[in-house]
Amino acid sequence: MTALPTTGRSWHLVARPHGWPKPEDFALREAPVTEPGEGRVLVRNLHFSVDPYMRGRMNDVKSYVPPFKLDQPMDGGAVGEVIASADERFAVGDHVLHGLGWREYAEVPAKYATKVDASLAPLSAYLGALGMPGLTAYAGLFEVASFKEGDAVFVSGAAGAVGSQVGQLAKLRGASRVIGSAGSDEKVKHLIEDLGFDAAFNYKNGPVAEQLRAAAPDGIDVYFDNVGGDHLEAAIGSLNVHGRAAICGMIAQYNNTESTPGPRNMALIIGKRLRLQGLLVSDHAALQSQFVEEVSAWIRSGELKYSETVVEGIENGYDAFVGLLRGENTGKMIVSLTR
Numbered sequence: 001m002t003a004l005p006t007t008g009r010s011w012h013l014v015a016r017p018h019g020w021p022k023p024e025d026f027a028l029r030e031a032p033v034t035e036p037g038e039g040r041v042l043v044r045n046l047h048f049s050v051d052p053y054m055r056g057r058m059n060d061v062k063s064y065v066p067p068f069k070l071d072q073p074m075d076g077g078a079v080g081e082v083i084a085s086a087d088e089r090f091a092v093g094d095h096v097l098h099g100l101g102w103r104e105y106a107e108v109p110a111k112y113a114t115k116v117d118a119s120l121a122p123l124s125a126y127l128g129a130l131g132m133p134g135l136t137a138y139a140g141l142f143e144v145a146s147f148k149e150g151d152a153v154f155v156s157g158a159a160g161a162v163g164s165q166v167g168q169l170a171k172l173r174g175a176s177r178v179i180g181s182a183g184s185d186e187k188v189k190h191l192i193e194d195l196g197f198d199a200a201f202n203y204k205n206g207p208v209a210e211q212l213r214a215a216a217p218d219g220i221d222v223y224f225d226n227v228g229g230d231h232l233e234a235a236i237g238s239l240n241v242h243g244r245a246a247i248c249g250m251i252a253q254y255n256n257t258e259s260t261p262g263p264r265n266m267a268l269i270i271g272k273r274l275r276l277q278g279l280l281v282s283d284h285a286a287l288q289s290q291f292v293e294e295v296s297a298w299i300r301s302g303e304l305k306y307s308e309t310v311v312e313g314i315e316n317g318y319d320a321f322v323g324l325l326r327g328e329n330t331g332k333m334i335v336s337l338t339r
Helices: 053-057 123-127 132-144 161-172 185-193 208-215 229-238 268-272 281-301 314-325
Strands: 007-013 026-032 040-049 078-085 095-098 105-109 152-155 177-182 199-202 220-225 239-247 275-278 308-312 332-336
Touching: 007 314, 026 314, 040 095, 040 123, 078 105, 078 123, 095 105, 095 123, 123 332, 132 161, 132 220, 132 239, 132 281, 152 161, 161 177, 161 220, 177 185, 177 208, 185 199, 199 208, 208 229, 220 229, 229 239, 229 268, 239 268, 308 314, 314 332
Parallel strands: 152 177, 152 220, 177 199, 220 239, 239 275, 308 332
Antiparallel strands: 007 026, 040 078, 040 105, 040 332, 078 095
């Protein structure tokens, strides 16, 4: 039996950020690694996820997910290899998805670990296209926004892990038109040329409302919101009667230190009979098997493409997270520990 490592590193939150996170709010610390307890497995993490929702967990406020504890390892999605097992359901060498990221080694309760199949897709895909972001896109578009064939769809933050999948899923299911917004001309080109969006625009190049009207002169039926702010206001203005919006994220305001004004055109919701609904992926766990089966087939066939921005090394976890908040990623931002 191969000897287990004696120590491993993990990221801790040591101060609650005010505004943008700063390096001094975090610490990379070393701790002992021990044999797993009964009903648990020891996992060597190969990749872990950094996601926009994690910024909210750094605040000490009541929310749908508990805040990170100070001076304790942070957590989040991770995929890795079992290197020791005290549960008969898992063997050494199994690959598992679990929730104890931000660290090199994780002792995971077996009931919270899920075996994943590297033959269906690369392991990192289980943190993105086949993971929480992918299920968010799938559930948000098809269940929350009640997408139907022929709908025109607008996606904000369309070059990110969720948005890029929303647009492609809509095309695969027969959308009449898919429009995306992104933060650079390079990302706009990627959306159109690589992912098959019908139109896209750089929100930094002019008012979002004007650019959206030009891209969707006949209006939109579905809006998938990852940004909030002026994007949400623009979408309300362009939504057709009985339009639907899935409100997934509002990254534009996550680091604000003052209250953000809401859309100024909320009265249109009444006359247009719009439906705006918040989205938490945890409400849609029942879709998991259907989602993996359908989406993995599209990935294998090449019909659905995904991108990853990979940052190598646990020591660069903070940089990856802040880069995500700044929009430096195309597709899923992942920290890889394989080198």
